[in-house]
Amino acid sequence: MHTLKLLSAFFKVNVQMALAYRADTVVNILLNLMWLGWELLSLSIIFSNTETLGGWGIGELIALLGVFRLVNTLMIALVWPNTEKFNQSIRDGSMDYTILQPVNSMFLVTFSRITVWRIWDLVLAVILIVVGIHMAGDVTSPIQILTFVLLAITGTIIIYSLWIVLIALTFWFTKFDNNVTILQALMDAGRYPVTVYPVWLRVIVTFIIPIAVATTIPLQALRGELLSGQVFMYIAISIASFWVASIVWKAGLKRYSGASS
Amino acid sequence: MFLIIKRLWHVNWAEQWQYRANLIMYLLYWLVSPIIYLAVWTSIANVKGEVNGFTANDFITYYMLLLVVDQITSNIVIHTFGYKIQDGSLSGELIKPIHPMLTNALVNNVAFKMLTIMGLVPIWIILFFLYKPDFSSASLAGILLAIPAMLLAFFIGYLLSAAITALAFWTTRVYSIHEFYFALILLFSGQFVPLTLMPQVIQDIAQYLPFQLLIYYPIQLILGRLSIEQIIHGYVMSFVWLGIALLFFNWVWRNGVKRYSAVGA
Numbered sequence: 068m069h070t071l072k073l074l075s076a077f078f079k080v081n082v083q084m085a086l087a088y089r090a091d092t093v094v095n096i097l098l099n100l101m102w103l104g105w106e107l108l109s110l111s112i113i114f115s116n117t118e119t120l121g122g123w124g125i126g127e128l129i130a131l132l133g134v135f136r137l138v139n140t141l142m143i144a145l146v147w148p149n150t151e152k153f154n155q156s157i158r159d160g161s162m163d164y165t166i167l168q169p170v171n172s173m174f175l176v177t178f179s180r181i182t183v184w185r186i187w188d189l190v191l192a193v194i195l196i197v198v199g200i201h202m203a204g205d206v207t208s209p210i211q212i213l214t215f216v217l218l219a220i221t222g223t224i225i226i227y228s229l230w231i232v233l234i235a236l237t238f239w240f241t242k243f244d245n246n247v248t249i250l251q252a253l254m255d256a257g258r259y260p261v262t263v264y265p266v267w268l269r270v271i272v273t274f275i276i277p278i279a280v281a282t283t284i285p286l287q288a289l290r291g292e293l294l295s296g297q298v299f300m301y302i303a304i305s306i307a308s309f310w311v312a313s314i315v316w317k318a319g320l321k322r323y324s325g326a327s328s
Numbered sequence: 329m330f331l332i333i334k335r336l337w338h339v340n341w342a343e344q345w346q347y348r349a350n351l352i353m354y355l356l357y358w359l360v361s362p363i364i365y366l367a368v369w370t371s372i373a374n375v376k377g378e379v380n381g382f383t384a385n386d387f388i389t390y391y392m393l394l395l396v397v398d399q400i401t402s403n404i405v406i407h408t409f410g411y412k413i414q415d416g417s418l419s420g421e422l423i424k425p426i427h428p429m430l431t432n433a434l435v436n437n438v439a440f441k442m443l444t445i446m447g448l449v450p451i452w453i454i455l456f457f458l459y460k461p462d463f464s465s466a467s468l469a470g471i472l473l474a475i476p477a478m479l480l481a482f483f484i485g486y487l488l489s490a491a492i493t494a495l496a497f498w499t500t501r502v503y504s505i506h507e508f509y510f511a512l513i514l515l516f517s518g519q520f521v522p523l524t525l526m527p528q529v530i531q532d533i534a535q536y537l538p539f540q541l542l543i544y545y546p547i548q549l550i551l552g553r554l555s556i557e558q559i560i561h562g563y564v565m566s567f568v569w570l571g572i573a574l575l576f577f578n579w580v581w582r583n584g585v586k587r588y589s590a591v592g593a
Contacts, residue, residue, distance in 0.1 A: 094504045101511060109520055116379045116525060117372045252357040256364055263371040267458070268363070 073170065074178060081181040092184050099188060106132055106258070121262030128260070130199025131286055135257045136192040138223060138281045142254065144185035145177065146230055150247050152180050157237050162323060173231065173316050200289065207289055214298055215289040221305035222281025226250075228305075228312035229277065235312075238319030250276060257282040280304075336432055340439040348443065355447045359395065363455075365520060366391035380525055388461040390522055392452070393547045397474075398519070399448055401481040401542045403437050405429070405489045406506045413496040413588065422585065429490050429581065437486065465551050473559065474549040480566040481541045487573035488538065494577070497584030512537075518544030538569040 085092050110132065114125045123131070153176050156162040165175050200207060233247050253271065257278040261269050273279045284301065287293050344351065366387060373384040382390075409429065412418040421428040492509055496502040514520060515530065516539040523531055523544050534540045545562045548554050554562070 091501065091504075094501060098504060098507055101508070105511060105514065112521060112526060113368065113372070115527075117376060119375070120368065121371055248353040248357055252353075252360045255360055259364065259368055264364075264367045265458070268367060 069170075070174070073174075077178050077181060078183070081183045085183045096184060096187070103136075103191065121260045123260050123262070124203055126199050126201070126203030127286065127290070128199070129202060130196045130289070131260060131282060132258065133192045133195030133197075133199055134219060134282045134286055136195065137189060137219065138226065138257065138278070139254060140185050140188045140192060141223060142226075142251075144182040144188075145180075146227075146247070147251070148180040148182055149177055150230075150234055152176075153234055154237060157323075166320065166323070172320060173313065176234075177227075177231075208291075211289050211291050214293070215285050218285040218288045218293075218298065218301055219281065221301050222277070222285060224305040225277050225280050225308050228308035231312040232315045235315045235319035238322045254278055260286075332426060333431065333435065336435040337439065340432070340436040341442075344436070344439045344443050351440070351443050352447055355444050355451070358399075359451065362391050362394050362398070362519075366459075369521065382522065382525070385462050386522075388459045389463055389466070389551065390547060392455060392459070392461055393466075393550055394519070394543060395448065395452060395455075397478060397543055397546045397550075399441065399445055400478050401485055401546070403482070403486045403489050404440060405433055405437060405486060406493050406502070408436055408440075409433050409490070409493050410496055410502055410506075413494070413584075418588070422588075429494070429577075433490070434486065465553075467552050470550045470552045474546045477541070477549055477562065477566060478546045480563075480570055481546065484538050484566065484569050484573050485542050487570075487577040491573070491577040491580045494580045494584045497580075497587050513539050513542065516540060517542050518547070536565075538565075538573070541566055541569065 107129075110125065110128055113120060114128075118124065120128060153162075156165065166172055168175060230247060230250060233250060253276040256264070256268070256272045261272055261279040261283045264272065269279070280301065284293070288298065369379065369382075369387040369391075370384045373379050373382060373387055377383075379387075412421070412428075418428065421432065426432070488509070489506075492506055493502060495505060499505070516523075516534040516537050518534075518540055520526075523534055523540060526534075534544075541562065545566075549559065549562070
């Protein structure tokens with residue numbers, strides 16, 4: 068309950084911020100629509116030259132684009148703004164105040180800044196997924212949809228854990244502003260199914276920067292291509308990575324001594 | 329003048345060198361999308377044998393040249409200059425007797441480019457061994473023709489970006505305008521796919537826009553894919569667009585600075 072109250076307070080503050088810069092919000096939504104148009108155009112260019120891409124049809128690629136935008140939106144709305152704030156708080160020492168709060172510091176660092184208008188982008192992403200699956204003509208059972216949602220969540224948790232580890236490294240290196248640029252860069256690889264990539268790139272986006280775990284794999288579950296053993300493996304990996312991330316975070320906090328001292 | 333440029337070079341080179349970790353991140357960031365498109369198109373070409381006359385090797389050579397050409401012709405003036413207008417740190421540069429955008433910022437861009445190209449070389453060699461492209465259609469004559477074309481393209485691109493950056497004199501949302509400009513480049517320059525695979529409408533429009541000069545035209549020159557008429561057409565377009573870009577930049581800058589001194593200081 069306490070956590071929910073905090074979240075809604077964060078949300079309210081961020082809505083007010085978005086309303087303060089209304090023109091900016093409108094321009095951003097228009098730009099976002101433009102990029103969606105470009106993404107659909109690029110898919111249509113690809114599929115005017117071929118029927119399948121890495122074994123997937125256009126409907127599946129549209130659904131994949133939806134999943135990609137779902138994860139990407141969470142990144143843009145939550146992760147990037149908070150990273151910026153976090154990096155600054157390490158440099159100027161305002162991290163002190165975060166640690167003093169009687170709430171989990173990892174939670175505070177993650178959710179205090181939200182780009183609120185991105186919520187409509189989540190709706191768009193869900194529409195893309197539904198339309199894509201419909202176009203692909205896949206017969207999906209409720210259990211497949213359930214595993215899809217579950218694996219999308221576990222994938223997001225894995226990426227989130229990686230992010231926590233990356234920003235926690237700032238406790239050791241102090242000046243580490245580029246901590247998540249690499250994450251941001253490789254995110255783009257999630258737009259297409261990993262089956263099209265050469266092996267070395269597939270290894271990177273599955274194991275090192277596991278964007279594929281949050282995009283390609285949930286969709287594979289939706290298409291009924293995963294074995295139940297694999298599903299449990301991904302769930303176990305996500306729990307393990309979250310556990311590792313919180314250990315690294317705590318170790319980092321111990322290293323932190325404030326900017327002035 | 330030469331002495332001033334030399335001094336500016338020393339300062340900017342030292343500055344860029346200091347941020348080399350940043351630079352490597354930038355380089356990786358910028359490498360990702362061409363490599364993704366390369367993977368997507370070669371996988372299609374491998375399945376189908378060829379895509380509208382493009383073999384897998386054609387895509388590999390195209391995107392590997394794109395990595396180099398894009399690095400030479402692109403610029404980062406929006407990132408290194410945009411904030412100077414907004415936070416007022418431009419004032420100090422304006423009272424100097426040299427043009428801030430056409431000297432200091434330009435030299436800064438070239439220093440940045442030199443360093444990223446140094447970083448690109450080893451990565452390019454690794455990609456070369458991974459993909460083993462067959463560059464037999466590239467010729468020395470093509471490369472020699474492409475060098476002046478890329479220089480012209482760099483100046484066209486630089487002046488257009490500089491003009492857009494200078495729009496910050498009027499609006500604070502210059503990054504949004506720049507994002508729109510960036511989308512035009514993506515659509516019309518051949519960055520996503522060789523232009524001949526784009527819908528006919530886009531190809532027709534691209535003929536008259538400056539964006540294909542930045543990427544598509546130099547690559548085609550190097551690969552020896554153009555007829556004499558097309559080569560001439562490209563060079564004529566380059567000079568025409570250089571003229572337009574110069575006029576546009578000059579107009580924006582002059583009026584912008586007037587506004588700036590009226591509001592800022």
